Amino acid sequence: MKGFLPSASGLVALVAPLAALAAPLTIKEQGSFFVGGESKTVAAPALGPIPAQSGEITVNQMYVQYQIPMRGAEHLPVVMVHGCCLSSKTWETTPDGRMGWSEYFVRKQRPVYLADQVSRARSGFDPTAFSDVRSGKSTPDKMPAILSATHQIAWTVFRFGPKFGEAFPDEQFPIAAIDELYKQMIPDLNSTLPRDNNPTWKQMAALAVKLDGAILMGHSESGFFPEQAALIDPKGIRGIVSIEMPCETTLASTQIETLAQIPTLVVFGDHLGDVTGGPVSWRQSFETCNTFVEQLKKADGDAQMMHLPALGIKGNSHMLMQDRNSDEVADLVIAWIDAHVERKAGH
Amino acid sequence: MKGFLPSASGLVALVAPLAALAAPLTIKEQGSFFVGGESKTVAAPALGPIPAQSGEITVNQMYVQYQIPMRGAEHLPVVMVHGCCLSSKTWETTPDGRMGWSEYFVRKQRPVYLADQVSRARSGFDPTAFSDVRSGKSTPDKMPAILSATHQIAWTVFRFGPKFGEAFPDEQFPIAAIDELYKQMIPDLNSTLPRDNNPTWKQMAALAVKLDGAILMGHSESGFFPEQAALIDPKGIRGIVSIEMPCETTLASTQIETLAQIPTLVVFGDHLGDVTGGPVSWRQSFETCNTFVEQLKKADGDAQMMHLPALGIKGNSHMLMQDRNSDEVADLVIAWIDAHVERKAGH
Numbered sequence: 001m002k003g004f005l006p007s008a009s010g011l012v013a014l015v016a017p018l019a020a021l022a023a024p025l026t027i028k029e030q031g032s033f034f035v036g037g038e039s040k041t042v043a044a045p046a047l048g049p050i051p052a053q054s055g056e057i058t059v060n061q062m063y064v065q066y067q068i069p070m071r072g073a074e075h076l077p078v079v080m081v082h083g084c085c086l087s088s089k090t091w092e093t094t095p096d097g098r099m100g101w102s103e104y105f106v107r108k109q110r111p112v113y114l115a116d117q118v119s120r121a122r123s124g125f126d127p128t129a130f131s132d133v134r135s136g137k138s139t140p141d142k143m144p145a146i147l148s149a150t151h152q153i154a155w156t157v158f159r160f161g162p163k164f165g166e167a168f169p170d171e172q173f174p175i176a177a178i179d180e181l182y183k184q185m186i187p188d189l190n191s192t193l194p195r196d197n198n199p200t201w202k203q204m205a206a207l208a209v210k211l212d213g214a215i216l217m218g219h220s221e222s223g224f225f226p227e228q229a230a231l232i233d234p235k236g237i238r239g240i241v242s243i244e245m246p247c248e249t250t251l252a253s254t255q256i257e258t259l260a261q262i263p264t265l266v267v268f269g270d271h272l273g274d275v276t277g278g279p280v281s282w283r284q285s286f287e288t289c290n291t292f293v294e295q296l297k298k299a300d301g302d303a304q305m306m307h308l309p310a311l312g313i314k315g316n317s318h319m320l321m322q323d324r325n326s327d328e329v330a331d332l333v334i335a336w337i338d339a340h341v342e343r344k345a346g347h
Numbered sequence: 348m349k350g351f352l353p354s355a356s357g358l359v360a361l362v363a364p365l366a367a368l369a370a371p372l373t374i375k376e377q378g379s380f381f382v383g384g385e386s387k388t389v390a391a392p393a394l395g396p397i398p399a400q401s402g403e404i405t406v407n408q409m410y411v412q413y414q415i416p417m418r419g420a421e422h423l424p425v426v427m428v429h430g431c432c433l434s435s436k437t438w439e440t441t442p443d444g445r446m447g448w449s450e451y452f453v454r455k456q457r458p459v460y461l462a463d464q465v466s467r468a469r470s471g472f473d474p475t476a477f478s479d480v481r482s483g484k485s486t487p488d489k490m491p492a493i494l495s496a497t498h499q500i501a502w503t504v505f506r507f508g509p510k511f512g513e514a515f516p517d518e519q520f521p522i523a524a525i526d527e528l529y530k531q532m533i534p535d536l537n538s539t540l541p542r543d544n545n546p547t548w549k550q551m552a553a554l555a556v557k558l559d560g561a562i563l564m565g566h567s568e569s570g571f572f573p574e575q576a577a578l579i580d581p582k583g584i585r586g587i588v589s590i591e592m593p594c595e596t597t598l599a600s601t602q603i604e605t606l607a608q609i610p611t612l613v614v615f616g617d618h619l620g621d622v623t624g625g626p627v628s629w630r631q632s633f634e635t636c637n638t639f640v641e642q643l644k645k646a647d648g649d650a651q652m653m654h655l656p657a658l659g660i661k662g663n664s665h666m667l668m669q670d671r672n673s674d675e676v677a678d679l680v681i682a683w684i685d686a687h688v689e690r691k692a693g694h
Contacts, residue, residue, distance in 0.1 A: 037529075063530075148478070186471025
């Protein structure tokens with residue numbers, strides 16, 4: 001794949017028909033709803049065709065889309081939360097048109113809840129800090145930075161190869177369909193939220209309570225969000241799956257004790273140290289998570305680091321839920337849930 | 348309902364269980380994909396934790412989520428596109444927890460495709476004009492206006508009652524659940540797009556071609572988008588359903604001839620002239636659409652104005668797909684599709 005040059009052509013992607021290989025799917029219930037959301041009074045939010053007028057808008061709500069399979073009552077719901085510059089599209093049809101984890105887990109009879117992070121996609125965002133700059137009430141330097149990863153950054157941060165346009169020989173990401181991943185990458189407005197108290201955390205905790213028990217799954221930017229949610233309210237959180245992120249290693253012992261009550265799986269793919277010069281060190285993130293897992297174990301926690309290459313599974317990228325072997329990785333996660341969360345709880 | 352005061356409390360919405368009343372649903376295929384999208388070279392897009400670096404981002408892509416029912420091949424797909432300050436959530440579970448039009452149409456064996464408009468929700472948006480102001484490359488007055496409707500504006504523009512907090516006696520919108528609608532209302536970034544050539548139009552036309560024939564449905568801001576799509580490329584567009592919007596009345600005769608080839612239904616609810624002082628005149632929009640329908644008819648088009656009160660159906664708001672009688676209105680639209688699009692085409 002050396003020298004492969006991606007091009008985001010304007011052609012209509014003919015990926016949908018490829019997804020038609022599976023058998024029909026019967027679902028008991030599906031739908032969408034919001035968790036949380038607060039009113040905020042704004043001075044002149046409604047620019048454009050509708051005249052400016054003071055009033056209230058709703059902010060910090062989290063959009064959730066769900067499907068419950070026929071035997072869903074036999075299993076705990078799985079809440080999937082996407083990473084930086086992405087939406088819940090992460091878990092749906094893969095860039096090369098295969099079934100994503102959301103449907104795969106449903107077919108394994110797990111109720112699945114996809115949450116768009118607060119300030120992203122269908123959850124919307126608080127536009128006030130931008131509108132205030134436009135109206136002169138604030139200055140450009142006060143405007144939140146919109147995080148927007150380029151194709152070049154995605155290639156190296158997501159570990160598709162050692163440098164942009166060059167894939168690892170054993171790369172599992174479907175490189176030929178990379179333009180479809182680039183379309184998933186959307187502006188990230190998390191800088192509009194308090195960094196040390198992201199509202200997505202409390203909404204995830206509230207969702208787990210609402211579901212009367214759930215497994216929280218995070219990825220990358222949101223990889224440690226399940227833990228942050230548990231530190232706010234662990235009541236509904238029965239298990240945690242944290243995928244490829246830096247881990248906190250300076251938590252207080254009382255916090256570790258709280259988290260040690262919840263079975264926790266951390267997953268990392270391959271080539272952690274094989275991309276040089278990028279803005280993210282996955283090797284370092286991996287080490288922080290090894291430390292975190294050891295901290296949980298020392299507090300009698302059921303915690304596990306699943307490093308895929310250590311299991312003989314090679315070539316996985318940061319986007320392992322979209323990699324060519326995504327079903328295989330999903331099966332490992334489901335087997336962990338069965339053994340460490342559900343059987344233990346007598347589910 | 349006079350004096351009803353909405354409050355967007357932070358309580359977790361317990362709406363999901365209410366949706367469980369329906370029988371299980373078997374679907375042949377589901378998934379998501381993007382239509383279109385072009386590369387754009389940007390100087391320093393990646394602010395925040397990832398260092399600024401020039402490169403490419405993808406813009407103008409349109410996210411589409413779909414479900415095909417078991418007998419979907421017997422019917423034309425229906426593409427649903429939401430309005431201002433909203434996302435595809437518009438067509439899903441209603442604010443009071445009933446089944447939305449997306450699932451209702453699927454249960455009526457119609458393949459349904461929900462598109463987030465370009466620059467909204469999971470389609471992402473081009474952040475360049477904002478980043479340029481922040482970096483000093485541009486000035487605040489050049490920044491696009493973010494359209495963000497307040498609760499107060501929504502109440503009057505969506506015709507829930509004569510003034511904010513006061514509902515019409517026969518109001519069909521589920522007012523008690525209005526906080527759930529407010530959560531659906533997210534910033535609208537269409538001002539980042541060319542006003543006379545919104546990329547959503549070409550993506551809708553391309554989607555209809557990709558599907559080898561589809562019915563395009565638009566609402567409010569996107570109400571006339573099906574017609575705009577047809578003026579770009581009518582090839583795949585078998586029928587148009589335009590719900591509650593101002594219509595263009597100054598189209599060229601060649602444009603009217605193009606549109607007259609496509610069966611067209613325009614739908615309006617009740618109380619069009621009963622809200623005073625609001626920024627939108629629905630009575631005037633209704634009149635422009637009556638004119639437009641007459642223009643199509645004069646060009647031998649199969650066009651119809653469905654004004655619900657004229658059929659004895661009273662109290663419908665602008666959000667008629669979420670109103671308490673949403674199934675009844677859906678049935679009327681489906682009956683029109685059967686009679687004017689499918690039977691005519693020998694489908």
